Structures are given as C-alpha cells and as structure tokens.
Amino acid sequence: MSLPFQVVVLWSDALFFGLITAVVMLGMCTRRQAPLRQSWARVASDKVAMVSATILAAFLFVGVLDSLHYRAQLDAVPGQAVAQKINYAVEVNSLLDVLLAPLRLHPEKTYSAPLATHLFSKEPLPGSIERGFPRLAWGGGHLGKALEHRTIDIVQRSALGAAGGLLLWLMLVSAMRLRFNRHNHVIDSAEKIPNGTQSAGAGNAARKTSRRAASHAAMLTLLVLFLIMGITMALGSGYHVLGTDKVGQDVLYLSLKSIRTGLLIGTLTTLVMLPMAVLLGILAGYLGGWVDDVIQYLYTTLNSIPGVLLIAAAVLMMQVVIDTHPDWFATSAERADARLLALCLILGMTSWTGLARLLRGETLKLRELEFVQAARAFGVSHFAIMQRHILPNLMHIVLIALVMDFSGLVLAEAVLSYVGVGVDPATISFGTMINAARMELARDPMVWWSLAAAFTFMFILVLAANLLTDAVRDAFDPRTAA
C-alpha cells in the first residue's frame, strides 16, 4: 500500500485529540447524572452561551482541521526511476493547508491591502523607468487588464458565496430539524407520564421555550458563520481577502493558522496543570499536617516568583536545551511543536497554584461534613474518600477554573510571544503575527490589516470563551444556581 502522503502525528496533535476524546467521554458520563445534566440544560437554554458555543465550535473545527498533519510524497527523480525508497517532503502540512492552498501557494512580493489588485508600495515597474504600483501576481489576476470590473466582480463573487453559504445552511438546518423533531417526540412522550403537577409542567414549558429560543440563536449564528465562510471562500479564490503581510503571505491564512496555536495553548496547559492542582489541592486539604505544610510551601514559593519572569527564565533555558540538541528533531515542524508543548508545560507549572489553593480551601470545608465523617466512621480508606466523596464535590470548581483559564491563556500567548518568550518564531500564532506587525501602524501610509486581523480573531475567540464561562459559572456555581 502506498499512500501519496505520510501521516504525521505531532505530539501536540495526539494530545489535542486525546483531550477532545476525554472531554467527549466526560460529556457522555455527565449525561447519566441528573444534577450535572440539569446544569448543562441551564447553559443550553442561555442564548448568549449558545451563540458563544457555536462560535467556539467553529474555531475548534478550524483547529481540528489544522491538527491533521501529513508530509507530501515527493515526485520521483527521473533518473532514479527504480529507487525503492519513497521520499517525503520536509514540509509538514495539515488538512487546513490543503483547503487553503490557493491562499498559501500564491504569495505576493510584499504588503498589499485587502482585496487589492496592486502592490501597496511603489516599485520600479518592469520595462520602464517609472516607479508605480505593480500588479499583484494573484490578487485580481483573473481580471486581466479589465480592472474597471473589479467592483462588479467582487459583488458577484460575494453574492455567489453568500448564496452558497445560505444553501449549505439550509441543508444543515433541514437535516437537523428532521433529527431534532424525532428526538423531541420521544422526549415529549417520555415526559408526559411522570409530570403529575401543573406547576412542574409549566416550568418545563418555560424551559422548553427558552431552550428553543437559544437554539434559534445558535442557528442564526451558524447562518452568519456560513455566510461569512461562503463569501470569504468565493472572494479568496481570486483575491487576498485580508491583504498580505510584509513578506507577501496571505493574512487570512495566517489568522486561520493562528487559531490552532491559541486553542492548543489554552487547552493543553490546563491538561498539564489539572492533575497536579487536583491531586495536591485535595491532598493538602484532606490530609493536613506536614503534607499540607509542604504543599502550601511549594505553591507559595512558585507563586512568589513573578509569572512572566518564571516563564521567561524557563523558556530561555529550554531554548538553550533545544539549540544544543539539534539532532532530536527530524523536521522544523517537530522542533516548533516541541517548543509549543514546552511552553504549555511551563505555563501549566506556573498556573496550577491558584486552582490548588481553591481546591484545598474547599476540601477543608468538605472534610468536616457529615457524609465524609460517616464514610470515615465506616472505615472507608482515605483514598476512596478522596476519590468518591471529595472529588465529585469539587468538580464544579475545576470546571469553572478550566473555562476561565482558557481565555487568559490565549491572551497570555500574544504577550509572551511579543516579549520573545512565547512560541517558536516559525509557529504561526496571534502573538507572532502581532510581533511581526508591531511597527506597521507607524508606517506612512499605515498598514493596518495584519494587526486588525490578528486582534479581531483573538477578540472573537476570547470574547466567546468569556461569555461561555459566565454562563457555565452561573449554571454550575451552587451559590448562583437556583
């Protein structure tokens, strides 16, 4: 069997997919527990939360597409027709790269404005001594000499793209409606029997209406996303929709590639810190005594080092390790990947302390409650008590902390990359984009599109995460949950 490509599973891909599987499995588990299901139902009947969740799902989709990596097979060299060994390209690409091939493979010479047909800066024109704005190689190249048709062309393409997006959305909605209706029917017939009292029926009806409104909002968000996607795709096949950066790379491509980096840092970091925070927090709170002293000392010490400096110191050190061992990594993608993972590890090491302290405090309270005392009186082992009686009662804190950390980490990545201790400079991320474009507003005339794209994408991602966090906290925090 010879595939025309070699599948590459980077470490971060494996961890990312592992994390997604774990979350899905956790979700299946919570379906069986009534209180948790009720909390999630509260989230699902919140309009803002559903809109944010839809947007986050779109970001996640891009991230997943960008995590399926492969190395293309190189064409056999004519002279070596009998060579048995198949050579693969050094470059590691992802599925997203394939989908965005028109954007990726048509770089310009330097800056060009969004949807432009000419370069942004004056250069000596070929075949003449005058300086002017040369035509772009890709942007509007299909127009040929008929530049006056550009506006019409853009409108036509947008309309076509919007129509395509609408069509796709309609298909999706009707497919979902078919499924949803059947599902709804089953629920209705199931709920008719136990509902004896009038008030419970009324409450259910109210919940159902708010849930329906929330799902309608999510559908509308989906429509907007589909329209944007359709229009961008239609325009992207002939123009650089968000312009090009200093070395002529398409800004839209860079922005979409940055999403994976942001998602990875936001999620893998929590994967690192979670076991440590939960284990140490519960141990300190439950066992007390010298264990508590040691763990408290550990996190006070770690906490007292200024976060950015600890990260900077650790990243500088890691840099030296990676630079002195160039033979560890086969491709530059693997090296960048190792550095990304190391950054997640370091961020995780510095950020577990807050959650651990919260969990310790909560465990101290839980330890004295009657059910734990009873379990102890029955002779249940310490480990079993911690696992069966303490941990489930801490899950809402863990969940809230996880969702809250995500947006902070996405923002932190940009700052760290700007300071120079973030991801590998070869990794495309919001931070590296902003860092590369930091001087562009000072140019005259200024170049605004790289910065605007990076900040807008980051803002939407973080805002959606923050709004979802609020809803999740309201639903799961026992103090606010009704």
Add this chain to the structure above:
Amino acid sequence: MYQCTNASPSRGGSVYFAPMLAYIIRRLLYAVPILLGVNLITFVLFFVVNSPDDMARMQLGIKRVTPEAIQKWKAERGYDQPLIWNATAVGSAGMAHLTETVFFNKSMRMFAGDFGRADDGRDIASEIKHRAWPSLAIAVPTFILGLGVAIAFALLLVFFRATRLDFFGVVLCVAMMSISGLFYIIGGQWLVAKVWHWVPISGYATGLTAAKFLVLPVFIGVIAGLGASARWYRTIFLEEITRDYVRTARAKGASESAVLFRHVLRNAMIPILTGVVAVIPTLFMGSLLTESFFGIPGLGSYTIEAINAQDFAVVRAMVFIGSVLYILGLLATDISYTLADPRVSLK
C-alpha cells in the same frame, strides 16, 4: 494566619501593636525558607538544566568555540567554580565547601543585596536603584487612577442594577476584558500620539517634563485594567447590598445614594482594599509591556532587554526582587485586614 475574635473595642495602643510587631517578625522569618526555595528553583533553572558550559556556548555562538574560550568566559563571570559543593576548597570549619560555589556566590549573595554585574559589566544593584523611579512614575498613578475609575464605574452599575445600563455595562466589561493588552497599547499609541498628535509616542524625561510622556501610558493602563476590575468590584458591591444592615438602612428611610456611599461602599472597601494591597509592593517591578512600548527606562524594560539579550544575571536578580516584593505584599495584605476590619486579629 488571622483569626476572627470578638475582641473588645477598647484595646490600648501598646496592647495592639506588640502582637502586631511579633507577628510581622514571625512572618518575615517565614519568608526566609520561601526565598531560599525561590533561589533554589532559579538556580536549578539557570545552572543545572543548563550548565555554565552550555551558557558560554550559547553566548559565544554554538559552533567554532574552543574550550579555552569557554573557560575564559566562565572565569570572567565567576562560573568556573563547582555548582553547589566544592570538594577541593580549603577553609575554616569546612564552610568553604559551601561558600566557594556558584550557588553561594550567585544566588545566596542576593540576600545581602549583591546582585553582581550584568553581561555589559554594569552593577545590577545600582541600575535597579536608578530604574525604579521611572517605573514608579508610571505604576503609581496608573494604580491609583485605575482603582478610582473602576470603583466609580462599578458603583454606577450597582446604582442602576438590573436595568439596561447595568446589562450593557457588564457586557462592556466583558468585551474590554477580552481585548488583548497589546491592542490597547498599539491602538492607543496610534490614535492619541500619531493621529491626534496630543503627546509624543514614546520617550522619557526627568522632572516635570516627564508628565507629557506619562499621560498616555497611564491612561492606557487605566483603560486596559478597567473591564476586569470593575466587574470584580461590581460583584463585591452586589454581595454587600444583600446584607441585613443595608435593609436596615433602607428601612430607616435612607436614600439609595446614601445607602450606597455611606454603607455599601465603606464595607465593600474591606475586600477591595485587602485584595489590592498585595499589588502595591510589586508596583516597583514596573510593567513589561507598557515600558517597552513607550521607551521608559524602568525596571520592566530592563527585564525585557535582559530577556532578549539572554542576560541571565539580570533575569535572576529580577526574579529575586519580584519574589521579595510578592512576599511583602502578602504580609501587607494580612496587616491591612486588621487595620480595616477590627473583627480580625493577628495570631
């Protein structure tokens, strides 16, 4: 560390301050093992994960470096001793085994305020002394103004709670929280300094002329922090407004503004102040981003320059100072509890 007691309100001054002094001294003694731990962590990061040889190779260029050059580089910077245990040292009572090491000379000396020299040969301690002032000139006004604006905004939202204004105010807060700090700086510089030409884009001067350089960074600092802190203070106020004493005040016929300003604000200041006090000592450290964008010669930009130049001695010194300031902040928090809330007494 602190405990609620029903202490009688008529405590004399000496009765009050003697336990406080003892408490402070004990807390400062607690700080010593923590600082030792910090030192150990930074030491492991800087010297064990990467031996001085690796650092020398890094500084001198990875390839084409002779062992002699590495030895010379290490000797110049005092890295040529054993890391943590000097078996060959001869000295009084065996202490030389510990003192003639990199760990003692580079890490332990920081307790005495001896930070050594930066890679460019300048004394780090005096550099820090000089650079603390510009950092403070930015950080202190940002801190005070930021606190005031955030509290005022939160009070406004609470005054109009459960109305449209409150809702949109909270949405605005969440939106402001979601914007990258870099955007505030880059966008603010572009709008205020480049388009409107109100202030210079970056730079610093001493004396009163510094004001025109400080306005923009302070303003941006206040705006950037507003969303998160105003939302946080709003929840504190809302928690306070459900208390019994508020109901009593309303029952007496106090107006809504009187309730807010005379009762809620004062009581909410306890959690706000104690939360904020921890930050005050760290104001010395300056802000990495603001200082580097605005070209202010403070400690923040010093740190960034050191990180970019991979000057390990400076980064080490800044880590140590940051930890000391953090521990002072914790101490100040506990003391401010007792000063603000008479129900809390130090143990």
